[in-house]
Amino acid sequence: MSTAVASRQSFAAPQTAWAWNEWWLLASYLAMSLALVVIGLEWVTRPAASGVPRDLAAPLWTIAVGSASAASCAILGCYLVLRRMSLLGDAISHAVLPGIVIAYLLSGQLTGWPIFIGALVLGVVTAALTQGLSSLGRVSEDTSLGIVFTSLFALGVVLIQGWVRHADLDVDCVLQGQIDFAGVTQEFYGWQISRPILALLPTLVVTIGFVALFWKELKIVSFDPALAAAMGVRVAVVHYLLMAMVSVATVASFEAVGSILVVAMLIVPAAAADLLSSRLSMMIAWAMAIGIVSAALGYVLGAALDTSVAGMMAVVAGGQFALAVVFSPRSGLASRWLRNLLLAVRITSEDVIAGLYRAEERDQATGVSIELSGVRGESTRSGIDEHSASPFVRWLASWRIAHLGWTAKDRLGQARLTDAGRTVARKLVRAHRLWETYLDTHFDLPRDHLHDAAERMEHFLDPELQAELDAELAGVATDPHGKQIPPADSAVDSSSLEK
Amino acid sequence: MIESALHALRENYNFVVILCGVSLLGAGAGIVGAFAVLRKRALTGDALSHAALPGVCLAFLVLGERNLPAMLLGALASGILGVAIISALVRWTRVRDDAAIGIILSVFFGLGIALMGIIQRMGSVGNKAGLSSFILGKTTGITGADVWIILASAAICLAAIVVLYKEFLAVSFDADFTQSLGWPVYAIDLLLMSLVAAAVVIGLPTVGVIMISALLIMPGAAARFWTDRLSTLLVLAGGLGFVTGVVGTTLSYTFDKLPAGPVIVLTGAALFLLSMLLGHRRGAIARILAHRRFRRSWQERQLLRTLYELIESSGFRQRSVPQDDLLSLRAWSPAEAQKLVQEAAVAGLVLPLPGGRVALTDQGWQQALEATRGHRLWQTFLAEYPEQAGSVVNLASVSVDDHLPPALSDELQAKLVAAGRWPASEVAP
Amino acid sequence: MRRGLWIALVTVLGVVGCEGSPATGTSRNKTSTGPITAVATTGMVADLVKNIGGEHVQVTALMGPGVDPHLYKSSPADISQLNRANVIFYSGLHLEGKLAELLERMSAKKPTIAVAEAISPDKLLTDESGAHDPHVWFDVSLWSEAAGAVRDALAKFDPEHASEYRAACEAYQTRLAELDGAARSELAAVPKDQRVLVTAHDAFRYFGRAYDVEVRGIQGISTDSEAGVRDVTQLVGFLVERKIPAVFVETSVADQNIKSLLEGCAARGHTVKIGGTLFSDAMGEDGTLEGTYEGMVRHNVQTIVEALR
Structure with a gap:
């Protein structure tokens, strides 16, 4: 019985209804951001002088390339955040150094495919070594990540100092592209396109295809690695595939847009999305949306301040994360505060009218009145701690009581319970006393401990549960303190009180 | 004698200074970093070295020139802001440590890069070349003054750890429980992470990003393989950090073309690998050996139990059974069965007889009884109380008696005796 | 409902795409006055173009004064x-x-010229793996x-003023030759065994070759590279022995690393001072003497000569 009560306390709305709300929230967020972006673009691309044509190609291409890279990073980032490996991107950005040095030593070229392949191999090696180390040594992933990337980078420097001291080989310069370069288009089979998109669009498509193909396995791997391990080899293979996929996408994006953007987009959108939804599909959708908005808004801000676009994209992503921390409907600080406030107001207002009801009962009359400003004193009498409700909550509670018509002012300007208010109050008192009786019969609690528990429960017992309690108690008429339990039926009640 | 030693010291002044600086830094960072590793925040060092950039840029913007102390103060300020946000996110939202660290790393670094971009395009604000790497030192650049600074900061960190040892211990192992005791978890956590931030800010201008990240992680992670006690762990981490510095610097001094910082990092990695393999608490070899020992004794018990069951099914007429019968009850290959029997024979538990039969020795008989009893008690327990299996566990436990309350074990035994399935020693043939 | 959302999204993306495609970069316009x-x-490089293009070319530098090309x-x-x-x-x-x-790929649309790659390869220094050292401007004759x-690029792009470009280039090259000789x-004038340039990173190889200066760097060229303890003690020994x-x-490299050298020498009873700041990968502020190539070279040479003499 008690477990049943506890489980009912979670006000779980039907899953599908909430899912639809989430989609609408996402759509309106995207629409709002798009409007902001359009306004911002309008402003930053305004021609310097009249007669000069507005140059939209560079901004739009930059945003498109940024979005493509942000979207694929955000999708993979969701899995990394769930697997507590979100810093893999940053680690790879350092760890590729020996790959680049070796590729240069072998090919003698500072540009092109050899360097890219060297980096790619080291990206995969980083992920594999991290996994191997954490499973062989049973250390947490962040520790093994830290050990692997620092060692690999150190190895790279040793190689440089030993063999190519006079080459200008550093990761920033040789491997990493810059997102702004996407603004320069070139001819490609008769089309003017931006070259990075040729690498990033396939990456995005492969990422989406991979996630769709292994949806179920990836889900198990991310949420329950122990179960995944118990389920056998294929899941492990999928996990290694995921890590390889992340390495490839990361290195490809480094080459196209640079590491700042990639590292940020692997972590921030996914972490924000994790606050916004508990369902994986929804989380991925949010992460993509946040990534794309970061890319677009980041470009606008970067252009407005004439500074690094990649840096601004990371900052915008951080801003959105902050918004999610505060305003997420599920777990945001503001929404938590609001929910607590509403609950406190409801409980306070219910406590007040329950107190009025008890006073009426005690005085055997319907005429007990209080001044609304005296809510505080009445609350004390009705049993809530004086300090539990702030003046603001009490003020809202008194407003709610008046607004719902639970009390009305008499000729002397004092509030009395109306019939509607009395019905509500009676139900509360009934719940309170039923619960006390239930606790008294089923648990070996001292009598003076009953009241506090019931004081909390009375606000959460719905009629169904009350009926169950009533049946269980088989029509006991008075509570352990000897007070009458008001009947559920109102018609009986008003007569019985007024006699 | 002393004269010649002093002369040698002067001849190798840089080596001595680097050795002192790096080993002290290794010890200090190792101790402080051990906490970060325990709290699953091993990458805080890496994150903070990126997060320092906006502070550096702001200090430059305010002063209009490259001034190392001011820029380090800026780095410290943005580092502490960074750890404050990390701790707050972990404490009050459901964002986890690694994601919080990653967010600070990428967003602060992004902000720093954006500020750099703005500075790059400003007119005359002094010399801004190499701003982003300005506060990053190289190990070989450690000077005498640096050594004193490192020594002083290490002493302060150590003092803080000694004074607040109990608080740090509680927060590192069970933050939630500590919270429920009413301790100011956030403040303690923030203080602990500020020590890490201080280590990073001392480390950046002396040894650079990668090496300070490594020195914070490797000693603590390596020490974890040797002990479960925090006090021992801290001493060990400090010691390993110190050794890392000494060995790495000496290597770089002995051989040509070995860059100091990277060699120290690789030395730390080697120490970590050795600890991971050899550590007697959690090391891989110790674990694999224990697993193998356990597996062997488990198989041996299985063999004895199977022999007992075969003898039981023959009505206890004789103490030997044909070896091939073993295969009918277990999924062993003939070769596996042969190997098991041989190993058990070496241990003096069974006696291979001519004609392909296997007999139990007296010792083997006693152990077979025990193994079968344990197995049947466990079986009955699972059948009677399946819902409690998870709370007692260890399916393959050596002795059920250790895991079941005596009353329960007696009750189960009575059931088995009633069913005639309790292996009793007196029926021995 | 969900499909509606997707359609909306696709439409938005489509609109964005359509807007993107027709616009192209600027193409050269011969009729324009x-x-x-030009962008350098x-x-x-910008200084070079300014000196040759004169009034006919308006040049801007992407990397302003003091910006290191590696970290741009x-x-x-x-x-x-x-x-x-x-151009x-x-x-x-x-x-x-x-x-x-990126600039190489842009060459399909407009002239993009790598000025240092016009220098004949046999005059270039190479690294261990065969790639050329790009810091050619330290050797004035190469520059x-x-x-x-x-000159050739401008003359080809703007044949109308080709003769002026040639004349300006000749004048500038004469000045550079004078500068080279002066340097x-x-x-x-500095004694041969004192003519040693010790810097934090190894970027001055062309300078050393051109002006017969022995060049020693603590670390390699790459910003990621790092020296060994042995390298440093050997360098200290070298400084003490030769009484440098x-x-x-350098302007663009942190100077902590150089300070340990001073201490190492001091411990062995030989005082070494910091001779001054050299411009390596970037020039000084616009409007100052060091803001031009010639001024930068003069500054470097004077600093070195004064400190070593």
């Missing part, structure tokens, strides 16, 4: 400058890293050769 818009990557971060304004430019000049030999790759590439003679009076810091 006024100066040619580093300050050194682009911005949207830079990209629109590249897109609008008629683009860059140093080349991988100095600009990924930016150079003078690079000037020829600017050589000033440095020759000064070492030098």
Whole structure:
């Protein structure tokens, strides 16, 4: 019985209804951001002088390339955040150094495919070594990540100092592209396109295809690695595939847009999305949306301040994360505060009218009145701690009581319970006393401990549960303190009180 | 004698200074970093070295020139802001440590890069070349003054750890429980992470990003393989950090073309690998050996139990059974069965007889009884109380008696005796 | 409902895509009057173009004064400058890293010229794996050769003023030859065994070769590279043995690393001072003497000569 009560306390709305709300929230967020972006673009691309044509190609291409890279990073980032490996991107950005040095030593070229392949191999090696180390040594992933990337980078420097001291080989310069370069288009089979998109669009498509193909396995791997391990080899293979996929996408994006953007987009959108939804599909959708908005808004801000676009994209992503921390409907600080406030107001207002009801009962009359400003004193009498409700909550509670018509002012300007208010109050008192009786019969609690528990429960017992309690108690008429339990039926009640 | 030693010291002044600086830094960072590793925040060092950039840029913007102390103060300020946000996110939202660290790393670094971009395009604000790497030192650049600074900061960190040892211990192992005791978890956590931030800010201008990240992680992670006690762990981490510095610097001094910082990092990695393999608490070899020992004794018990069951099914007429019968009850290959029997024979538990039969020795008989009893008690327990299996566990436990309350074990035994399935020693043939 | 959402999204993306495709970069316009818009990557290249193009060319440098080409971060304004430019000049030999790759690809649309790559390869220094050292501007005679590439490019792009470009280039090359000779003679005044340039990173190899100066760097060229403890103690031993009076810091590299050298020498009873700050990868502020290539070279030579004499 008690477990049943506890489980009912979670006000779980039907899953599908909430899912639809989430989609609408996402759509309106995207629409709002798009409007902001359009306004911002309008402003930053305004021609310097009249007669000069507005140059939209560079901004739009930059945003498109940024979005493509942000979207694929955000999708993979969701899995990394769930697997507590979100810093893999940053680690790879350092760890590729020996790959680049070796590729240069072998090919003698500072540009092109050899360097890219060297980096790619080291990206995969980083992920594999991290996994191997954490499973062989049973250390947490962040520790093994830290050990692997620092060692690999150190190895790279040793190689440089030993063999190519006079080459200008550093990761920033040789491997990493810059997102702004996407603004320069070139001819490609008769089309003017931006070259990075040729690498990033396939990456995005492969990422989406991979996630769709292994949806179920990836889900198990991310949420329950122990179960995944118990389920056998294929899941492990999928996990290694995921890590390889992340390495490839990361290195490809480094080459196209640079590491700042990639590292940020692997972590921030996914972490924000994790606050916004508990369902994986929804989380991925949010992460993509946040990534794309970061890319677009980041470009606008970067252009407005004439500074690094990649840096601004990371900052915008951080801003959105902050918004999610505060305003997420599920777990945001503001929404938590609001929910607590509403609950406190409801409980306070219910406590007040329950107190009025008890006073009426005690005085055997319907005429007990209080001044609304005296809510505080009445609350004390009705049993809530004086300090539990702030003046603001009490003020809202008194407003709610008046607004719902639970009390009305008499000729002397004092509030009395109306019939509607009395019905509500009676139900509360009934719940309170039923619960006390239930606790008294089923648990070996001292009598003076009953009241506090019931004081909390009375606000959460719905009629169904009350009926169950009533049946269980088989029509006991008075509570352990000897007070009458008001009947559920109102018609009986008003007569019985007024006699 | 002393004269010649002093002369040698002067001849190798840089080596001595680097050795002192790096080993002290290794010890200090190792101790402080051990906490970060325990709290699953091993990458805080890496994150903070990126997060320092906006502070550096702001200090430059305010002063209009490259001034190392001011820029380090800026780095410290943005580092502490960074750890404050990390701790707050972990404490009050459901964002986890690694994601919080990653967010600070990428967003602060992004902000720093954006500020750099703005500075790059400003007119005359002094010399801004190499701003982003300005506060990053190289190990070989450690000077005498640096050594004193490192020594002083290490002493302060150590003092803080000694004074607040109990608080740090509680927060590192069970933050939630500590919270429920009413301790100011956030403040303690923030203080602990500020020590890490201080280590990073001392480390950046002396040894650079990668090496300070490594020195914070490797000693603590390596020490974890040797002990479960925090006090021992801290001493060990400090010691390993110190050794890392000494060995790495000496290597770089002995051989040509070995860059100091990277060699120290690789030395730390080697120490970590050795600890991971050899550590007697959690090391891989110790674990694999224990697993193998356990597996062997488990198989041996299985063999004895199977022999007992075969003898039981023959009505206890004789103490030997044909070896091939073993295969009918277990999924062993003939070769596996042969190997098991041989190993058990070496241990003096069974006696291979001519004609392909296997007999139990007296010792083997006693152990077979025990193994079968344990197995049947466990079986009955699972059948009677399946819902409690998870709370007692260890399916393959050596002795059920250790895991079941005596009353329960007696009750189960009575059931088995009633069913005639309790292996009793007196029926021995 | 869900499908509606997708359709909306696709439409938005479609609109964005359509807007993107028809716009193209600027193409050169022969009928236009006024100066040619040129973009140069580093300050050194911009200075070269300024001197040869004169009033006919308006040149801007992407990397302003004091910006290290390795650490340059682009911005949207830079990209629109590249897109609008008629001609683009860059140093080349991988100095600009990924930016150079972009510029190479842009050569289909407009002339992009890597000035240092016009120098004949046999005069270039190579690293261990065969790639050329890009820091050619430290050798004035090589830089003078690079000037020829600017002249040819401008003459080809703007034949109308070709003769003026040739004349300006000749005049500038004469000045550079004088500068080269002056640098050589000033440095020759320093005794041969004192003529040693010790810096934090190994970027001065061309300078050493051209002016017969022994060059020692603590770390390699790459910003990621790092010295060993043995390298440093050996360098200290070298400084003490040869009684070198000064070492030098660079504008774009942190100077902590050089200070340990001073201490090491002091411990062995030999005082070394920091001889001054040399400009290595970037020039000084616009409007100052060091803000031009010639001024920068003079500054470096004077600093070195004064400190070592």
